[in-house]
Amino acid sequence: MSSYVFKLYIAGTTPNSQAAVANLQHICQEHLGTAYELTIIDVLQHPQLAEEAKILATPTLVKESPVPIRWIIGDLSEKRAVLAALGLPFRTTSEK
């Protein structure tokens, strides 16, 4: 079983940031159970980390593992795009 490693860059408590955290947690619960590791980084508190990771937009989700590394920009509300980028199958509610 592959283990997912995520870093989510957010900016304080903006609506976009809060939405991204909620959306990500929802997707993970639905698709990954507990097989993932998530670090949330507030760029306002740690701008140096954003600099090192060269993050431009917030929120940005970085899937560090498994490879390939992916950068997903936005509040993750477009679920289909998020799942595709993560390499997870998109299931409709009826299939579930």
Add this chain to the structure above:
Amino acid sequence: MSTLSAIKKLPTGIAGFDQITAGGLPEQRTTLLAGTAGSGKTVMAAQFLAEGIRQFGEPGVFVTFEETPQDIRQNLLSLNWQVNTWEAQNQWVFVDASPTHNGEVIAGAYDLDAFLARVAHAVQKVQARRVAMDSLGAIFVRLPDPLTIRTELLRIASALKQMGVTAVMTAERDEEYGHITRHRVEEFVADNVIILRNVPEEEKRRRTIEILKFRGAFHQKGEYPFTIIPNQGIVLIPLSAIELKQRSSNKRISSGNMMLDAMCDGGFFRDSIILVSGATGTGKTLMVTEFTARNIGAEERCLLFAFEESREQLFRNASGWGIDFEQMEAEGKLKVVCEYPEVTSLETRLIEMKTIIQEFKPTRVAVDSLSALERVGTMRSFREFVISLTSYIKHQEITGLFTSTTPSLMGGTSVTEAHISTLTDSIILLRYVEMHGEMRRGITVLKMRGSQHDKEIREFTIDQQGMHIGNPFRNVVGILSGQPIQVDPHELEPPTHINKNANLPRHQQL
């Protein structure tokens, strides 16, 4: 009632720029630098920081959206700017927003808070006073949501203002004359807009800079030519910014020829520009040689720019007239600079000549010939070159002697004269005169500002001692138009003409 203070300017330190902007960039504001590819946007953005560090001890932040910091360090090395040294001294810091991620996906609403936090962090880290962002176009390609980006840019500009920094942002243009920028960013950060151009003109490129607007602040209007040279970067060539406040001196210096001095009522004025016009072989180089070598004061130093002849030719000519240039150079009284006119553009040539003048500190400068430079640039560049050079020389209270070669052997004028004649204080014409089946030479002082002068056309000869000016041509008319005609002396008697020396002051009558 609160009092509003006028917008302050931050001197950039970019040569010539602070003059045309009347003090620099609007302080604590963002200025848009728009230009086509290769117009010098990145150089100017980097120079804004470089001069801040070099001249004012003001650290800066360079935000790069397009090239990597490593590329920029390398590119600026070609201008001799050691960015890595400045980085080590905490005077320059990069924010790397260049596209490094390949697998980027957009999945929902976003903003540029992370970017803003990074810029703020960098500003704080080095206590920056200046920020340069280069170039905005790349971010529009990367984040395909122009509306969000424009709103975010506006937010960034106002955040920069709150940080108390003065910023420049570069943006691409598609054409030299058209929309200000490709992505219409000017609608968002448009208080201050500068346009850089690199326009092809008569098969030559001409760089110009224009202050399109500075909201609420004064600036010069129109396009100003500039050039980019190592060590200095962008150097503007101000034209209208040069004030016409040269002091006029009544001190006279010798032209190098006693007889010509007499024709000029005692010599040239010390801070005047003299144009010598004549066809090839009429004796212009001889006049230049005598001007730089004969009757030179003990404290005087002469600088000769030669664009038509090689050093060897010049030195040989001079020794043929009994003048030892080599000896003079050894004594430090003379410097001869020989170059092909085509070696460099007029803009760069001007800066180089100014630098040499600054270093050598001459009291006399001769250019032989000015018309040789005519073909190097466009008419407009040439005119700007002449204006700028003459005003610089006058400003330094140096005597300038320029020669101009007329295209036709007999009479005629050249383009050079059309551009320079109003800028010069004196004009001396050298002309061939065909008489009795032989070519003779004539000289006349056509104009001399602020002084009486001989109005005659006099004959002169050239031998091993140099130029010998003799008597006026009598019973010849039409010399200046190139069609000398001999006439009966009786037809020439002017009604009131009694003394042929009437035009000369009494003590100098010939």
